[in-house]
Amino acid sequence: MRYRLEARARPAQAMVWLSPVLAAALSVIGISVLFAVLGRNPVQALDVLFIQPLETLDGLAELALKATPLLLCAIGIAIGCRAEVWNIGAEGQFTVGAIAGGGVALTFGGHDYWWLQPAMLLAGIGGGMAWAAIPALLKTKFNAHEILTTLMLTYVAIQLLGYVVHGPWKDPEGYSFPQTKQFAPDAMLPMLIDETRLHIGAMFALASVPLAALLLGRSMMGFRIRTVGAAPAAARYAGFSRNTVVWVCLLLSGGLAGLAGIFEVAGPDGQLTPVISPGYGFAAIIVAFLGRLNPFGILFSSLLMALLYLGGEGLQVSMQLPIAVTGTIQGMLLFFLLAADVFINYRVRRVPARAARALTHA
Amino acid sequence: MLTTRRTLLQASLALPAAGLLPRVAAAADPFKVGFIYVAPIGDAGWTFQHDLGRKALEASLGAAVKTTFVENVPEEGADAERVIRKLATEGHSLIYTTSFGFMEPTLKVAAKFPKVKFAHCTGYKRAANVSTYSARFYEGRYLTGLIAGRMTKSNVIGYVAAFPIPEVVQGINAVLLAARTVNPNVTIKVVFVSSWFDPGKERAAADTLISQGADVIMHHTDSSAVVQGGEEKGVWSFGYDSDMLRYGPKTNLTSVTMHWDDYYIDQTKAAMAGSWKSDDTWGGLKTGMVKLGPLNAAVPESVRAEVTAATAKIEAGTLLPFAGPIKDQAGAVKVAAGKSLSDGEILGMNWFAEGVQGKLG
Numbered sequence: 001m002r003y004r005l006e007a008r009a010r011p012a013q014a015m016v017w018l019s020p021v022l023a024a025a026l027s028v029i030g031i032s033v034l035f036a037v038l039g040r041n042p043v044q045a046l047d048v049l050f051i052q053p054l055e056t057l058d059g060l061a062e063l064a065l066k067a068t069p070l071l072l073c074a075i076g077i078a079i080g081c082r083a084e085v086w087n088i089g090a091e092g093q094f095t096v097g098a099i100a101g102g103g104v105a106l107t108f109g110g111h112d113y114w115w116l117q118p119a120m121l122l123a124g125i126g127g128g129m130a131w132a133a134i135p136a137l138l139k140t141k142f143n144a145h146e147i148l149t150t151l152m153l154t155y156v157a158i159q160l161l162g163y164v165v166h167g168p169w170k171d172p173e174g175y176s177f178p179q180t181k182q183f184a185p186d187a188m189l190p191m192l193i194d195e196t197r198l199h200i201g202a203m204f205a206l207a208s209v210p211l212a213a214l215l216l217g218r219s220m221m222g223f224r225i226r227t228v229g230a231a232p233a234a235a236r237y238a239g240f241s242r243n244t245v246v247w248v249c250l251l252l253s254g255g256l257a258g259l260a261g262i263f264e265v266a267g268p269d270g271q272l273t274p275v276i277s278p279g280y281g282f283a284a285i286i287v288a289f290l291g292r293l294n295p296f297g298i299l300f301s302s303l304l305m306a307l308l309y310l311g312g313e314g315l316q317v318s319m320q321l322p323i324a325v326t327g328t329i330q331g332m333l334l335f336f337l338l339a340a341d342v343f344i345n346y347r348v349r350r351v352p353a354r355a356a357r358a359l360t361h362a
Numbered sequence: 363m364l365t366t367r368r369t370l371l372q373a374s375l376a377l378p379a380a381g382l383l384p385r386v387a388a389a390a391d392p393f394k395v396g397f398i399y400v401a402p403i404g405d406a407g408w409t410f411q412h413d414l415g416r417k418a419l420e421a422s423l424g425a426a427v428k429t430t431f432v433e434n435v436p437e438e439g440a441d442a443e444r445v446i447r448k449l450a451t452e453g454h455s456l457i458y459t460t461s462f463g464f465m466e467p468t469l470k471v472a473a474k475f476p477k478v479k480f481a482h483c484t485g486y487k488r489a490a491n492v493s494t495y496s497a498r499f500y501e502g503r504y505l506t507g508l509i510a511g512r513m514t515k516s517n518v519i520g521y522v523a524a525f526p527i528p529e530v531v532q533g534i535n536a537v538l539l540a541a542r543t544v545n546p547n548v549t550i551k552v553v554f555v556s557s558w559f560d561p562g563k564e565r566a567a568a569d570t571l572i573s574q575g576a577d578v579i580m581h582h583t584d585s586s587a588v589v590q591g592g593e594e595k596g597v598w599s600f601g602y603d604s605d606m607l608r609y610g611p612k613t614n615l616t617s618v619t620m621h622w623d624d625y626y627i628d629q630t631k632a633a634m635a636g637s638w639k640s641d642d643t644w645g646g647l648k649t650g651m652v653k654l655g656p657l658n659a660a661v662p663e664s665v666r667a668e669v670t671a672a673t674a675k676i677e678a679g680t681l682l683p684f685a686g687p688i689k690d691q692a693g694a695v696k697v698a699a700g701k702s703l704s705d706g707e708i709l710g711m712n713w714f715a716e717g718v719q720g721k722l723g
Contacts (some may be wrong), residue, residue, distance in 0.1 A: 058451075062444055100492065162556055166526060175486050176528050176712035197443070268440035273463065274525065274556070278436040309445075316432045317448055323434045331456060 005346040012344055019340035025334045031329055035195025040319060048318050049311035049329065059310070061196035065268065066306035069094065069277070071205040072260035073284030074302055075212045078293040082216060083225040084232075085249040089150025090137070090257040091281025092157035093128035097258020097264045098160055100127025102180065102272045105265075106169060109184030116186055120262055129251045130256015131157060136250040140243040147252065150285045154281065162274050169272065180272040201263030208256065212295040221248060257281060290337055308333065368569055385565070391582065393456075395419065395450035395626075397431040397592045398442070400461035401559040406604035407584040408558070408620075409433065412460045412483075415622030422627045426634070427564040427649060437463025443470055452538050456633045458626065459483065461558075462527070479633050484529060486709065495625055498646035501527065501676050502618035504683040505654050505669050506600045507540025510548070510578045512665045513598050514596045517547045520571025521718050522581040526560045526722045528711045535715045536683045541716060544668070552720035553578060561587035568637060578615075591613050595652055597673050598660075599630040605655035617655035625628070644705070684708060689716040 031049070053059045073090040080087045087093075101124030108116055135149035165178045173181075185261040194249035216222040227235040228245045235242065265276055287305050291298030312326035397416050403703045416429050420598050430452075435445050442464050449457050450471055456479045462492030466484035472480045472492045481493040510519050519537065525528045534552060541548040547602040551574060553567040568591040571579055580600040581588035586609040593610035600615030601609070620666055624642060632638040645651025654673070657666060675681035686697035690713045697703055703711075714722055 075529055159556075175710045176526075176531075178525055178527060182466070197440075245422070263439060269438070270442060271466065275436065275438045275463065278438050310442075312447060313432065313445055317396075317430055317445070317452060320430060322537070 002351045004260070004351055005342070006349045008345055008347055012347070015344045017078065018345055020329045022343075023333075023336040025342040026340070027333045028334045030336070034325070034328065034332075038321075040321070041186045045315065045321075048314045050307065052314055052318070053307060053310040054211050057193070058196050060308060061193055061198035065196075065198050065305065066309055068202045068205040069084065069260040069264055069280040070284050070305055071299065071302040072208060072263075072285050073267050073281050074287035074291065074298045075208050075235075075254075075295055075318065076256035077284055078291065078295070078298055079212060079216065079225065080249040080253050080287040081229075081288060081293050083229040083245050083249050085139075085229075085246055086147045087150050087250060088147050088285065089132070089152075089154045089157075089281070090278065090284050091277060092150070092154030093131045093254040093257035094261035094264075094277055094281045095154070095157040095161050095259030096131040097124040097128035098166060098272065098276050099126055099157075099261075100130075100258070101262025102183070102265050103164075103169075105183045105187035106180055106272075109187035117189070118268075120266060124258045124262025125255040126258070128253040128254040128256070128261065130254075131258070132254020133247075134350050136247045139246050145247075150250075153202075161272065161276065165272050165274055171271075178274050181264065181270050183205065183266060187266060188270060189263065195266050199263065199267040200228045201267055202262075204259065204263070206299075209299045215294070225249065245251045245318040257284075266342060286334060292341070335337065366636070368688045380624050381411045392426055392428040393423075393630070394454040395427055395630055396446075396454035396455070396457040397429065398435050398446060398449070398459045398461075398464060398628065399431060399433040400437060400463065401584055402434050403431075404585075405689075406586050406601075406606055406609070406715060407526075409460070409584065410600045411603050411620045412458075412622055417672045419626045419630055423634075425472065427630060428716050432560055437461060437574070443467035445481075446471045455479065456481070456630060456638075468691060479638055481629060486608045487550045488642065490640055493629070493640045495629075495643040495645075496529075497620060497651035498644060499618060499620070499652055500532040500683055501647045502652040502654055503533040503536040504540040504576075504676065505672055506580065506616065506618060507537035508544055508668055508672055509597070509657075509665055510537060510580070510600070510660060511541030511543070511545035511577060512668075513615065513661075514541075514545065514578045516575050517545065517549065518575045518577065519548060520553045520568065520574070520576030520579040521550050522567040522571065522579065522583055523542050525556065526554060526581045527710075528709055530706060531711045531714065531722065533686075534718055535711065538715050538717045539683060539688065540672075546609075548717065550718045550720075552718060554720075555583060555658045557583070559584040561585040564588050565591050568592065569595070592659035601655065605659065607656060612658075612660075614658060615661055616657045619653050621651055647673060648678075648679075690714065691716055691718065 003148060033040040035045045055062060077087050077090055101120040104120045104123045131153060135146045138144035139146050139148050165180060169180045171179055171181045189201060192198045192200060192202060224240045225245055228240055228242055265272055283305060287301045288298060292300035308330045315321045315326055316323060363505045397449050399412060399494055401409040402411050403413045416431060420429055433444050435442050438654060445458060446457060446467055458481050458539045460483045465482055465487055468480050468482045469487055469489060469492060472489050479491050481495055484496045485494050521534055534550060551571055554569060555563040555567050564581060564585055564587040568579050568588045572595050576595050578598040581586055581602055584603060586606050589599045589601050589609040592613045597613060599614050601612050602612055602713050603620055605619055606617045641677040672681060682702045684703040686701045687695060688697040690696045693716060696713060712722060
C-alpha cells in the first residue's frame with residue numbers, strides 16, 4: 001500500500017483554517033516528545049515557551065518590540081512576492097536605512113529641532129529605497145535576477161555599516177571601538193508605554209498591515225501586482241508594465257525595511273554598532289511565507305516568530321536548556337506550519353498495491 | 363517535610379498554570395549568578411573558557427550559588443538588553459556579561475536595577491553597580507611571538523583577526539615586537555574577518571595567508587578553525603582562548619589561554635558577603651588570568667628556555683611588551699627608547715607597529 005499527494009482541483013477552504021490547528025497540534029506533540037526524551041517536564045517547557053513571555057505587560061511590550069522589524073520587512077517582502085519580485089535583501093535595506101537615519105540623528109541630534117525625528121524616519125525610508133533601487137535598475141535594464149542582486153547587496157550594506165562605525169562616525173571617546181556616539185535624547189523615539197522599551201515604531205508597523213491590505217486588495221496598483229505575479233501573459237496583454245511593478249515592489253519593500261532599520265537603532269539601540277540586526281531581514285522571509293503573503297496573516301506570523309525568540313530565551317534562562325534545543329523547537333514548529341499548508345492544495349490519496357505496482361512499471 | 367510538600371501542593375493547585383510550580387519551589391534561595399555568552403559554548407574558545415569559569419564557581423561554592431547562562435546572545439543591543447534584564451528580573455544578584463558588545467545594554471539594565479551587580483568583560487564604562495574586567499592578553503601574545511620568530515622560515519606570520527579594535531591590535535603588535543627581538547626580518551600579514559565566530563571565514567582567511575607565504579598562523583577569533591587549517595596544510599599555528607593542541611597535534615605550537623575561574627569565585631564571594639565594589643580588573647600572566655598552554659614537542663629546548671625566562675620577566679614587571687623604541691607603519695616613533703606605553707595608551711591602541719602589513723580602519 002502506498003500513498004501519494006494529489007493536487008486538488010481548488011484549494012480546500014477547510015484546510016485553510018485547519019492547517020494551522022493541525023500544525024499546532026503536531027508541534028505540541030513533537031515538542032513534548034523532545035522534552036520527554038531530554039528528561040524534562042513538557043508541560044513546564046510549553047509554559048515557558050508560549051505562556052510566560054505573555055504574562056506581564058513588559059513581556060507583551062517586548063513581544064511587540066521584537067515583532068516590529070519582522071512585520072515591516074515581511075509586509076514589503078510579501079507585496080513583492082505577490083508579483084513574483086523576490087526581495088531577499090531586506091536585511092541590507094534595513095541596514096542602509098539605519099545608516100541613513102542614524103546619520104541624520106548623529107548630525108542634527110541634540111539641538112531640539114522639531115523636524116529631527118521626521119527627518120530621521122524619512123532618511124531611513126530613503127536609505128532603504130535607494131538600496132532597493134539598485135536591484136530594480138539592474139532588473140529592469142539588464143534583466144539581472146533580483147534574488148542574486150538583493151542578496152549580494154546585503155553583504156555590501158553590512159560592510160558599509162562596518163566602514164562608518166570603524167571609520168568616519170567612530171565615537172572619538174570610544175577607545176577605538178567600532179561604534180558611534182550614543183544618539184542625543186531628542187533623537188530617540190518616544191516610548192508608547194512607560195517603563196518598557198516599546199517605541200512608536202510599533203504603531204507604524206501595525207498601520208502597515210491594513211494599508212498593505214488596501215493596496216493589494218483594493219487598488220489598481222495592487223491588481224497589477226497580483227496580475228503580473230499570477231498571470232504574466234495576461235498582464236502583458238492588459239498592458240500592465242512589468243517594469244513599473246518591479247520598481248514599485250522593490251521601492252516599497254526597501255522603504256519599509258529601511259524604516260524598520262531606523263526604528264531599531266533609534267528605538268532600543270541608541271547608536272550604530274557593527275551588528276544592528278540579528279537577521280530580521282532574513283527571518284522576515286519566513287514570516288512572509290508563514291503569513292501566506294497576506295498582510296493580516298503576516299501580523300500573526302510576525303508575533304509568533306517574536307514569541308519563539310522570547311520563549312527560546314526563556315527556555316535557556318529558566319530551564320537551562322542549550323540553545324540547540326531552542327533552535328530545534330523553532331525549526332520543528334516552522335516545519336509543521338509550512339508542511340501543513342501543503343494540504344490546502346493537495347490531498348493524500350491511498351494507492352492500492354496493484355495500482356502502485358503498475359505505476360512503478362509504467 | 364510533610365508541611366513543605368503540602369504547601370507546595372496547595373500552591374500548585376491554587377495556580378492555574380502547571381508551569382508556575384517551579385517558580386514557587388525556587389523560594390529557598392541560593393545566590394543566583396547569571397552569565398551572558400556571545401557564542402555557543404562549544405568545545406573550545408572564548409565562551410568555552412568563560413563557561414569553565416562558571417563551572418569552577420559552582421564547584422567552589424556548591425549549593426550556596428546557582429548559576430544560569432544564556433549562550434549565543436547577539437551583540438545587537440535590543441536582544442542583549444532584554445536577556446540581561448530577564449536575568450535581573452528573575453532574581454540574579456550578580457550578572458557577568460562576557461563580550462564587549464554588551465557594554466551599553468549592561469549599563470542600561472544596571473541603571474534600572476541598582477541592587478543587582480554587574481560585571482562586564484572587556485569594556486571601559488563603569489557605574490556604581492557595574493564593574494569591568496579583562497586581561498592583558500598581549501602578554502601571552504608576546505610569548506607566542508618569541509616562539510613564532512624562532513620557528514618561522516619564511517619570516518611571514520599570518521594573523522586572522524576579528525575586528526580592528528585595541529584588544530586585537532595589542533595582540534598583533536605584541537607578536538611582531540616579540541618576534542623581532544629574536545628575528546628582525548619577521549613581518550605579519552593580517553586579515554580581518556569582521557566576526558568573532560565564523561569558522562568558515564576564519565579558515566578561508568588562514569588558507570589565504572598560507573598561500574601568501576605565511577608559515578606560522580595565529581588568530582584572534584573564537585573558533586579552532588585556524589589551528590585545524592594549519593594542521594591540514596602542515597603550517598605552524600598558535601591557538602587562542604583555549605588550549606588547542608588537540609586540534610593540531612603536529613603543528614599547534616601552543617595557545618594563549620584565558621582563565622576566569624578565580625575572578626568569578628572572588629567576585630561572587632564578595633557579592634555574597636556584601637563587600638563587592640565596582641572596580642576595574644585587568645589581570646595577566648602574573649595573576650593567572652592569561653597563561654600559555656602546553657608547548658608542542660616540536661618547540662626546541664632553547665626556545666622553551668627563552669619563553670620561561672620571558673614569562674618570569676613579564677610577571678616581575680621587568681619586561682614590558684610595549685617598551686620603546688617602537689615605530690609605527692609610517693616609520694614615525696610611537697614610543698621612544700627608554701619609555702613604555704601607559705595602560706591608558708595600551709587600552710586605546712589604534713596603530714600598527716612597523717612590520718605589520720595591513721590597514722587599520
